[in-house]
Amino acid sequence: GAGVSQTPSNKVTEKGKYVELRCDPISGHTALYWYRQSLGQGPEFLIYFQGTGAADDSGLPNDRFFAVRPEGSVSTLKIQRTERGDSAMYLCASSLGPGARYEQFFGPGTRLTVL
């Protein structure tokens, strides 16, 4: 079956602009995670959804970052007033449920470049 998909695969924007990054999880997966991977680093947790609600947003770096999952499937990560430091690979993962026993499946990521 289809895996996790993310669009766009690459996004180049100018400092100060607004961007939206989309994640389509595996069908039936109720848990959805966003991670950010900067150059030379491992992925870092941003936010976790269980169904439609953001159950843990403790990893969001500041209030310019926001994410939604209105129907419990597709999720959108929104970044306002982008800064050069936001440039990174943004990864989405989904799993059948919460907890370690459910494997997290990752999408290929969206590479964001802020000029």
Next chain:
Amino acid sequence: DQQVKQNSPSLSVQEGRISILNCDYTNSMFDYFLWYKKYPAEGPTFLISISSIKDKNEDGRFTVFLNKSAKHLSLHIVPSQPGDSAVYFCAAIRGANQAGTALIFGKGTTLSVSS
């Protein structure tokens, strides 16, 4: 402060030999550990995991060893194959049976297997 550390950025091994990738952690509350593998332009994919109540888990050519007293784990690949060339991430979870358990990743080790 890095809670999961992979101190070797790269490792080169000949085909057929053993590859040993190391990982150290600082948080004694971690109760589940995972290894993910990442090829260029793809998201990380799950490889093998181990619960903190065990000291070894084996799956085919891949074995993970956990030394809780030393807060150290290692991934052994025997025999190594050129297709194993990838970036390997060590990850940990705190509260493995709780909801919304985000993965905490190390920086990764790039493994190159030459034929």
